[in-house]
Amino acid sequence: MSSSRATLIQVAERAGVSLASTSRALHGTGASSAMVERVRAAAAELGYSPDAIGRSLRMKRTFQVAFAVADIGNPVYVEMLTAIHEVLAPHGYRVVVMSTGHTVASTVDLVRSLGSGFVDGLIVSPLRTDDVLVEAIKEAPVPVVVIGRSLERQGIDSVSTDSTAGIGQAVAHLVEIGRRRIGFVNGPLDTTPGAARQRGFDAATSAPLFAGDHAETERADDFTVAAGLDAARRLLSRDPAAGPFDAVVAANDLLAIGVIRAAGELGLSVPRDVAVTGMDDTEIGRVFQPSLTSVSLGSSERGRAAAQLVLDRVGDVVGPAQQIAIGPHLAVRESTTPLVEPAETLPASKEKSAR
């Protein structure tokens, strides 16, 4: 940390030219090459670097975009953040990480704080939404892109996925491999994803294809491993009349890992006794043992799409609200797949890693 920085005025003086010429020369717009030469030299000698704040004030652009979620520690949001950063950084945009808090009210506050003009746009993935939040987003002084629910009809740019259908894919896969008594470990129902996934499970298990089979739901307090463990303990010890569960659909990968741990505690083998599916297709699920069959919701893709959308909007692309849908797709792995060589007998507590 050292001496104060040189300003454009000082560069101008040093080069013996006007302030305007200095600015132009540095931007390569309408300046003679002699001028450019001269100014560049002066700037270099002074170690000049343009002040972002002065520039922002004048241009009314901060070259910053905020990304806000409730819990930046969640692997899904980390993937989004990474993708967003990768898209935005090459365009000269910085990414500011913010927290929505866990309530709609705190998210509304966050959106309203955009009034301070510290960013040119916001990408937000709220766990809970209501009319007040929708209104606040529409009133926001900078472009806002929502990752989650489709809000196109409300006139809000959004990047969505169909997690309802995603849960359907998981159930279909389990039915296909012959599972008939399926449990569902969901997160809080008052969240957007919780509600959507419940609809997906209810729809899939009341479809004709599923007729006569058994389905039950247990709700976890949160979308975490610990909450999943607790919920799965409750679910798996229910032991319904139809017979023990032979599969569990979890509303995300963290819950699924909790489910697998609970199964282990109860002496159940995954996938033999009980098959388990997750959702989000996170790194942690891919490397887990057994590796997790999971419905990908394209976190990186959604992040990239949202970043591109916000980039268009801050670049003054006008037009009706955009809606980008990323289709869910199932990645089948060990947690639902019988071992490839069933003939081979494994010694106790030995783990087979199919690949």
Next chain:
Amino acid sequence: MSSSRATLIQVAERAGVSLASTSRALHGTGASSAMVERVRAAAAELGYSPDAIGRSLRMKRTFQVAFAVADIGNPVYVEMLTAIHEVLAPHGYRVVVMSTGHTVASTVDLVRSLGSGFVDGLIVSPLRTDDVLVEAIKEAPVPVVVIGRSLERQGIDSVSTDSTAGIGQAVAHLVEIGRRRIGFVNGPLDTTPGAARQRGFDAATSAPLFAGDHAETERADDFTVAAGLDAARRLLSRDPAAGPFDAVVAANDLLAIGVIRAAGELGLSVPRDVAVTGMDDTEIGRVFQPSLTSVSLGSSERGRAAAQLVLDRVGDVVGPAQQIAIGPHLAVRESTTPLVEPAETLPASKEKSAR
């Protein structure tokens, strides 16, 4: 997204008072309560919210701090980011996420870019360091706190941990539980952590206590699960004359998970045949099966300390370079601990979750 925002001037006009009084009233400094009342009302009517950029230009403070690492997807850095955000946000500071890139040169560029004055301080955790970078940090126009190597002697604020000693703790633990042929899966040696951890392993395995026992190193290309898997395959198939490895120390948790998967492939049971230790004590290691014995380097604590340090410095706390050391400590879990009830025989491919 809607109409343009109100400015302080407009509030002043509306309240029928001067600009200066308006500013003072809004900050509660030296204004009569009548004035405050009046100005507040006007501000409310106009939905005024102060412009962060104008404020920054005048105050020469952005209320932003940058956090830069090579890979924001790494769980360790996510933990640091979370902790940093938690400390800084209540003080009104925003966190800007940046990338150091993978080379020292790109990190130097990043540090030099601070010249643009878009943040009041930087917290950086570089994988590689050299004299040029140290010099750039010392020349930086804003306070910089380094998480990683101790750079106190170079006059740079830093938050460090002793991963060399940490590896020593892992080796000591393995020796204590009777392991004698220990492999080490390290990451790249030209990184600061890679070098430190290698020193730790070499020191621990050449200590008198270890005399006569066997130690070998295999190097992974990166600190990731995939690289750990590759390296562990090579290591475990070496089969040294002294006999097969009965333990593997991994330089971080991700590598350790790769090691456990490799062990599984080779039909080795963890911890029975081979005990495995990780480092960083990440969530992913804690929930893995078997849960991972790991050397905690206090990621959250280091993040918090760095944030506090940068907060002091931007608050004009002067004084000699600070050096905060966070001691490593071992968390023993299933990957090195024999099952609690060795008498109980488990059926094949059944997993026991001790707790």
Next chain:
DNA sequence: GTGAAAGCGCTAACAC
């Protein structure tokens, strides 16, 4: 306690 005015660093009219 209040008002007038300067100026933070920069870009973009606007004149020449």
Next chain:
DNA sequence: GTGTTAGCGCTTTCAC
């Protein structure tokens, strides 16, 4: 092609 100047929104002397 270059120079002069205004002004982005704010805080803070400085006079009263």
